[in-house]
Amino acid sequence: MSILRPVVFESANLSLAWGQALIYSFDAPKSSIAPMVLSIAGFKSPLPPEDSEIRKAADDALEQQQENPVAVSGLMIFPYDMWCRRGKPSCKPFSELCISRYLPRLRRLDKRNIHGTYFGRMMAFTGLKNGQPQTINQLSFVIDLINRRRGRWPRQSALQIACFDPLKDHTGQAVRGFPCLQQVSVVHDGNSRFALNAYYPTQYIFDRGYGNYLGLCQLGAFIGHETGLEFVRLNCFVGRPELGGHSKKSIAPLVDFVRGRLPSIAEAS
Numbered sequence: 001m002s003i004l005r006p007v008v009f010e011s012a013n014l015s016l017a018w019g020q021a022l023i024y025s026f027d028a029p030k031s032s033i034a035p036m037v038l039s040i041a042g043f044k045s046p047l048p049p050e051d052s053e054i055r056k057a058a059d060d061a062l063e064q065q066q067e068n069p070v071a072v073s074g075l076m077i078f079p080y081d082m083w084c085r086r087g088k089p090s091c092k093p094f095s096e097l098c099i100s101r102y103l104p105r106l107r108r109l110d111k112r113n114i115h116g117t118y119f120g121r122m123m124a125f126t127g128l129k130n131g132q133p134q135t136i137n138q139l140s141f142v143i144d145l146i147n148r149r150r151g152r153w154p155r156q157s158a159l160q161i162a163c164f165d166p167l168k169d170h171t172g173q174a175v176r177g178f179p180c181l182q183q184v185s186v187v188h189d190g191n192s193r194f195a196l197n198a199y200y201p202t203q204y205i206f207d208r209g210y211g212n213y214l215g216l217c218q219l220g221a222f223i224g225h226e227t228g229l230e231f232v233r234l235n236c237f238v239g240r241p242e243l244g245g246h247s248k249k250s251i252a253p254l255v256d257f258v259r260g261r262l263p264s265i266a267e268a269s
Contacts, residue, residue, distance in 0.1 A: 011039075012048060020038075045230050080219075083222060118215070146188075198236045199239075
């Protein structure tokens with residue numbers, strides 16, 4: 001992690017926010033790359049707008065490099081499309097479906113999911129309490145805590161969802177792949193609006209960044225639906241943004257396209 005002053009990118013458009021992060025991680029020399037704060041705000045709930053041309057260009061480039069498309073990276077955080085297709089069930093029955101049926105299928109389909117998924121950690125985090133094994137649905141806990149407020153908001157420090165588990169994830173592996181997202185927290189204004197904060201010690205901006213931001217925004221939309229609050233901002237803190245596991249030469253055509261496309265998105269926003 002760099003000790004340099006963080007850079008900040010903010011936009012109401014998800015594609016524009018990711019595009020700025022992509023260009024920054026492409027242009028900055030490795031020796032001088034700084035921590036990054038990416039903030040998506042100013043959009044109308046439930047989800048921020050995207051630019052279809054940038055989304056398609058990102059998916060095409062990811063396919064060429066044999067990486068998961070944006071949607072697949074997003075669903076690892078929250079299976080939003082499946083939730084919508086099933087009529088937007090409440091948190092507990094949807095969590096049961098995800099853990100009992102969807103997660104095992106994802107593990108069979110892709111060995112990269114052997115260590116789990118983010119939604120799996122959020123919906124079924126395992127640990128010990130008083131020396132006994134326990135499983136907790138963190139997502140359901142946070143939603144229930146907000147819904148029980150009855151005029152008195154819960155303390156902000158209780159609205160946290162952990163993804164990193166030291167017992168499972170403190171290993172000596174040079175590359176592990178999961179989890180890059182350490183935790184998510186909910187912050188509210190004491191009225192009717194809330195934001196999500198997400199923390200990544202390291203994030204691959206090309207390989208998974210777009211999907212990460214999409215999935216986090218979809219998670220925010222889900223929490224908003226379950227609590228009746230308005231999701232208004234995603235703050236993503238990245239200790240070290242990196243392009244990913246591919247050469248700059250292989251990603252350069254995408255970066256050039258995004259670089260040329262961003263001014264027209266900014267003007268339209």
